[in-house]
Amino acid sequence: MNALPPSSGKLVHYVSDAPFDVQSVKRLTPEQERVYLASQWRLMWWKFKRHRLAVVASLVLLVLYGTIPFSEFLAPYNGSTRNTDFIRSPPQKMHLFHDGQFVGPFVYGKDYRLNMTDLKRDYTVNHANLQRIRFFCHGDPYQFWGLVPADVHLMCPADGGTLFLLGSDRLGRDVLSRMVYGARISLTVGLIGISISFLLGITIGGLAGYYGGWFDLLSQRAIEIVHSIPHIPLWLALAAVMPVTWSPMLVYFGITVILGLMDWTGLARAVRAKLLSLREEDYVLAARLMGAGTPRVLFRHLLPGFISHLIASATITIPSMILGETALSFLGLGLRPPVISWGVMLNEAQNMNVVALYPWLMLPVVPVILVILTFNFLGDGLRDAADPYN
């Protein structure tokens, strides 16, 4: 601690008398030590954690994806179980108290009447008909993972009762159960598509960026061409060449491929741009001078440099694929019943009747929105955490 010399005064020669330790700068606080020893992933994780919304988003996604293996168990009904007496029944509210008394989770039963003047099924809540929800109960039978026959569900309607927490559709199927089943397809449709788009994007963009020259020129033109052709006609055309005899699952696969094929250009561009700048880095030259071959340079040195960028862009592409699936369904090109996906459900919901009379059929839009929001926030978080070394 030195004292400030008096203003306008002559400067006295000040020498600090505190003990001097040359190594003091080099000594690291435990905090710094931790940071220095951390790997890329660790650092990314720390940075990521600061983005609260992204953390929440990733938890939500984890839960959503977590339901996939257990759809049968989590859904109160099977995805295609019909209840002809409860067609287009509005959602049943879950209650805990009856007449001010706690009875545990239950729903009131519904009575319905065919209204022959406007041909509508009118449902009235019957407060006398108290149906207690059963948990870990036996309900619709199913094949767990296609292997084990089982019939245990997380919750089931009371014996002889119904449990349509999100209402039922025009064939009397439970919307909630269908949403749970739909997650399977909708959440995975992006993953396959993205693998394809990444494979193409990284290879083409990578080679274009690393080699430049004619390959770059060609791939740039190819991208421009793919880019300049509107998507919808391509969808229509590609959907038209998909053999008509394909099973719904193959169609599903085909659609993901189509989505992937449409999507690689953006990534290829990003990869190329990134590589164009990265390849000028000295460490690339260093590797080359050591005699490293192209694959080694690309995969050991360059790719890790924007792996986080890739992850982030993946998280943003997946939602666009989920939306793409719904758009395809809208055009009648996408998945079809009996396959259950959110896109299929929304497609069935896209008419004025639903908006005006049966709004609960639009509920599958909620998970779509949720997934897209969470993926985007996750992407945001990852993007911020992207370059842990900067």
Add this chain to the structure above:
Amino acid sequence: ETPFFAERVATGKLPAIDQRLPEQPRVLDMQSMGRIPGKPGGTWRMLMGDQRDLRMVTLYSYARLVVFDEKLQLVPDILESFEDQDDKVFTFHLRKGHKWSDGQPFTAEDFRYYWEDVALNPKLSPTGPNVALLANGQKPKFEIIDPETIRFTWDTPNPAFLPSLAASQPVYIFMPAHYLKQFNPRYAGKDDLAKKIKDAHVKDWSALHERMSRQYRPENPELPTLEPWRNTTPPPADFFVFERNPFYHRVDENGRQLPYIDKIAMMLGTTNLIPAKVASGEADLQARYINFEDYTFLKHAEQANNYQVELWQQGYGARAALMPNLNAADPIWRKILRDVRFRRALSLGINRRDINRVLFFGLARESGNTVLPESPLYKQSYADAYTNYDPAEANRLLDLVGLDKRDGEGFRLLPDGRRADIVIETAENDTVDTDILELVGDDFAKLGIRIFNHPSQRDAFRQRIFSGQVIMSMAEGLDNAVPTEKFEPDALAPSAESQFQWSRWGLYFESGGSQGEAVDMPEPQHLLDLLHDWRHSTSDAQRKTIWDEMLSINADQVYTIGIVNGTQQPVVVDGNMRNVPKSALFSFEPGSFFGIYMPDTFWYDVKSE
């Protein structure tokens, strides 16, 4: 005088009403039809999908040389009268003083022009005159007796001739000669025509003539017409306005020229939106593009937008019918499909009541694919054949057919060990179809058969059927389900490629044996023979027996598995519109949808104005 034309008449642009009407207009007695004579005025707003729907106006107008009345009797309309000798000699009398919509006289010359310059011109008709003009492949003799009288003569009977003129999509045997001659090199100046061809960006005169002469789809506003309304908007457009034809030949009992309604405003747009637009009161009389599903929604806005929703009955033989493809390429399947027990089993295995209840509110009729009770040819037994729900019997029959082996999951196996899964193909994506198949699928699962629905684009769908790749399809049943014996029973015999249960046999028949396959089963062959008999029939009694026999064979053999018919079609009618029947049959054939109920007699009951 019609107020709409008052000004034009006053300024001399139009002749007065008595000059415009034929000497003998067709007088409609509203009272006796149970209708109220009205007053002219107003615009009929209708919503349509695309430009092809322009033909709806031609359908709704339903002005033909001869027409069916509501009792399905043939009556002259544009013709003043006609004579029919043994279905061989047809003499037509035109109305004296009848004029095209541009005021030019409508005479025998217009028939001659069609016959000589169009039907017989190899450039304009590469495949010759329309089949309705051929009896046993022979062309008729065409004579002009006098400017108001013409005659067609065949050597053999041609009982389909008059119905084809009265059909919803009629065979046009006349054309406005005075107008079209300018496009025909036989009459037109060479340079003049060349210039017209150039202006229209077409290749040659035949293309130009073709384009200018479309009567069924009134795209050309300049083409003179005899219909109640004529198009005034050149395409392309999203909004077509039709105006009343000042020379229209019908009047009401008070001598007032029809139609009552001055204009038709047709708005094109996305068909999905039409129910919503109708509900917001944007159409005055609308049935097309609204479905039974929309009824509730429409009903809810009835008060607010001053309209009524009526339910008419659809005129199909079946709203949906499964069509096993007897010409399937797969030999194993073909053998099974041709086994009547299999078809009966499937029919017995459908729980029609459930479908009716879930999807049609119980308002449809659970019936096979056959004529409707409204038809004089109807018999209860046709409708009821194999339509009771009897899964036990169905299972028994299936076991007999050779599908008695089952796999681990309980599904039936074909004799060659494949699973007996049926892919049922449909055209386009129709939710009702999908739902029906979903329900049928549940029922069939109980028979040990799984079905998959595969919708595809309409022409791809048809092509796959034609090539025999499809085992079973689903489509609407008989197009004309309220026939009289006067109608040709061709839909009941393998006579057309578009019959999905036996399209290759149909093609064989259509092509005169050059394509497709010859019928190789006794019953269908019998049906064909019966059709042949009808074509040479000379009396209604004879025709009726032929019809009866064909209907019962079809019902017994279950060539198509009808599910429900008599389904409901919502019809939205403006609150002020009069004379629209409360309940009626809504079908393309016969009836031209609204046409048979004569929309030119509909009118707006508005107090002032």
Add this chain to the structure above:
Amino acid sequence: MSETPDILRVNQLRISFQLQRGALDVVRGVSFRVPLGKTVALVGESGSGKTVISQAIMGLLPKAGSISGGQILFDDPLKVDGGEPVDIARLPRDGREIRHLRGGRIGMIFQEPMSSLSPVHTIGNQIEEALRLHRPIKAGEGRSITEAMLEMVGFKNPHRAYRQYAFELSGGLRQRAMLAMALICHPALLIADEPTTALDVTIQAQVLNLMRSLQSDLGMSILLITHDLGVVANMADEVVVIYHGEIMEAGSANDIFRHPQHPYLKALLAALPHFDMKPGERLTALRDTSGDLAPVMTSRRQTLAEQTSTAQPSTPILAVNNLRKTYPGKRSGILGKRAERVVAVSDVSFEIKRGECLGLVGESGSGKTSIGKLIMRAIKADSGSVVFNNGSGPVDVLALHGPAGRRFRTAIQMIFQDPVSSLSPRMTVLNIIREPLEIHNQGSPSEQTARVADLMSAVGLDRRFLNRYPHSFSGGQRQRIGIARALALDPELIICDEPVSALDVSVQAQVLNLLKDLQRELGLTYLFISHNLAVVDYIAQRIAVLANGRIVEIAPRGVLFRSPAHSYTQALLKAVPFPDLDHPLDFTSVALRGASNPKNWAPQFQDEGDPASLTPIDLGQGHIVLARATIDRKELVA
């Protein structure tokens, strides 16, 4: 009592940074002053807090940083009422008052001139903006004032410069533009944060000279931040030595240079290489961490012994003959005619003997890196040959391919200029150093790991660091990793491309010592590229001087520094600032004269448009100079 009041008084300033967990105190109670019209130098090694202090004075601390105590009193000499000085530490961030001071009363030159200017606005625009902001000027006047300022900072054609963009200017010119921007409003205080680190000596001298003359013209005070003691000695009136956020020593320049007392300051001074060092004298680094060369040596020694027995001692290990390299020129002009190709290397020949270190000096852009890369075959030569002879016969490097090419890769290695960008940031140190071994399949994985560990200790790094990532190392440590990697394959020749220019003196001393040790113990041969003459003088036996792609002079180090023959060499030597008050820079002789421009050279060195008219002339003792063939030897020595 001196007449001059203090314009800036920093009192017990404390600055801390909010890190992931907890705060990090970066500046810990620093007090100093800047008297009116004087230059105060803030000296200290990298990371000691110099920039942060300057940022605090400008109110430009990064978001994470905050002033946690103390005052920054700015006493504006133009204050009308002679009121109290402003305490900048208390002014709201980006408030009106601080904005008035910034640019208007306090100007600042940033550390990186390359990125400090907007790439899409003209120089004139950016400078004039500051003017308009702080001085009421008439319309149309701005431009002339700006151009005058540009002229003042040494733009030869200010009118043109006004419309130029940053990327069209060289580093030195950008630094001048920054200077113009900082000075345009005649601030009372100029903060110059390492204004010359990025520049080579001649340009550095020009910029420093400029600052001095402007200071006297405008009467402003300067706070000069640097770790280059040579610059300090030539510029500062008072010096503040800072270490780790605390002031170690402060006093007048005289006190500091003639009576250094604090061990830190003494160590800093000792770490500087200077020209009158005895051969074999070692620099004393602040934190000397000499390596343990024993493990790597054994294998090395053997080969060394074998080679010395077989190879004739006279054959050079590397001979470069008539090397030439041109780059495509930039297109210019509306019609986009291709400009002539830029000649980066022209007719360069030299030899390096085994075990020798050849220094290659020359200003920025003279083609040093290009030569290095040509030898490494990182770029293709237009013509010329590179002959490598490690005893098993001469090979033409430029024609090598296949297995021979791979073998060659093991024999020559390169140490890169920039320790940050030459290490893959996503690889651990272990993987980085092991990579050459993997590529050339040398040994089993465990042997490789063992060798990496040996190399680590050889360069004086703890073996525990093996699993760390490069980002966690200081510049000096990273440079050592680079050296370890270069050593991994037992090379015989290492090309060191400015291995120390990015390092501060104390770290620089460490690295130089290490290189020297390696040379001595392992018999390595170096081509040592630098523009820092003192450094080259310390490490090299012979030095080649490069100007505009040609070697203009080559001589043993003693000879070169004692009797430089070429005008360019002389100019270079003159431009070196010595950390010694007794050897002030002769600003008048070097400043504002393009030292590398042949027009400023003595006539005997000018080629008069014909490059071939110049030939290397041997002055004896291995001293060769490029001059006109017709010139008498005597003239050159004189």
Add this chain to the structure above:
Amino acid sequence: MLRYLIRRFMIMIPTLFFTSAIIFTVINLSPTDYFSNYVAELQAQGEKADMSRVEFLKREYGFDKPPVERYFLWVGGLLHGDYGYSFEYQLPVKDVVGDRLYLTILVSFSTILFTWLIAFPIGIYSATHQYSWADYGLTTLGLLGLAIPHFLLALLFMYFANVWFGLSIGGLMDPQYLNASMSWGKVRSVLAHVWIPVLIIGTAGTGAMIRTVRANLLEELQKQYVTTARAKGLHPFRILIKYPLRLAMNFFISDIGSILPSVVSGAELVAIVLSLQTTGPLLIHALQTQDMYLAGSFLMFLATLTIVGVLISDIALAFLDPRIRLQGGAR
């Protein structure tokens, strides 16, 4: 610069050529053609197609020739400004597209304008207030627009606009103006309707745009020259406008090329749902009915739009960014 322009132009030609080939292939991929489609449609309704007319038309439009020949006929026509003939409308493609093009352009430009007007301020705010609640909130709002499927949003909007404001459902103007020539009433009617599609198409774009503005700006804000500008004493807002925003603008200019087509094609679904009188439904319909010259020429038009858009953005960028302008397209 000129050289750069010429080079850019030269590159465009093969690109256009390939694009046209791909488009032609794409629209010919379907195993069926317009005519069988047409016949199918008619028969579905119970009507009969006059086969002799169909044969007549097929010959008329060269369907008896091999595809390669048809391709060259088509491309040759395009080069002469002849876009071919629509089977469906029996009119030259040019006449069919007609007015719809103007409406499409109106909708597209309004959408772009809307997107920018909303997205820029929000993006800037988010970037300058990173990690604030407002940042999170606004980003979420933008994402919401991105996440709700277009067609659903359109449906909801339309329904509530009708229920609450009594706006006619769908369309771009009240029906009575559809064929009318330009008039005040028509303009007003169009303006009263255009906001719905603009809002719907715009919301998705806005979400994406907010994110790009934010990301780009965040990156620029860290640059040293921003600090330089602050050191001059500039007001933070002026700094933002003049420096980072100006540089972030480059990004948008380079994106112009893809904005228009993406708006146009993003609008297609919405246009169908909303029954707009724009080119979108026309195109989809043409594709579905295999009206191949209409579809093909239209696609070609869109593709050319993109390619020319990219060209324009490259040129604009070259003018705006001195680095490109002066270094001759070193990009």
